[in-house]
Amino acid sequence: AQKITQTQPGMFVQEKEAVTLDCTYDTSDPSYGLFWYKQPSSGEMIFLIYQGSYDQQNATEGRYSLNFQKARKSANLVISASQLGDSAMYFCAMREGPAAGGGNKLTFGTGTQLKVEL
């Protein structure tokens, strides 16, 4: 079964608007972490934001925020004031702890290709 699900293969957003990229996850481990990464066309993986399962507040990093809804097992990425340079592939990832047999493995979703338009 998929541990991380990203249902939007592609998204378009107008420059300066906000956009939400969806991510749902599945784990039985009470201790886990959620990550978002950006992969521009050049291919490198860039870390954006992290949310721990016990964190009380939603994580924010500059224009990035993570809408963490634990009961719904969702961890959506919100990008505010989109810029042309935000055009890239975005990956959601989860690290489970040993309790779920995950042994701290870090698994990724299939990604969402974001295109920012003028």
Next chain:
Amino acid sequence: NAGVTQTPKFRVLKTGQSMTLLCAQDMNHEYMYWYRQDPGMGLRLIHYSVGEGTTAKGEVPDGYNVSRLKKQNFLLGLESAAPSQTSVYFCASSYRANTEAFFGQGTRLTVV
């Protein structure tokens, strides 16, 4: 500050040949990972390690072997390459479970 370095960056193999991909990190990280990236499939975990001398299977381990004899190095081996192993391979490392993983630049492998 090198971070995570993958060697080589590009390689073309013939079916049946073997090769080893090297991942080296200079950040004293405990955790190291090998992924393959294929179009439409995201990053799939091949093998990973939670410390020197330890390895574990990921989602797609068949056809690959790994070793972590030194903390800073994580080797990925293909014993008998197949065209299905044509992919971009990424290595990553992280200090702890709740810290971000740092990625290498990737290795583009083509098996013909």
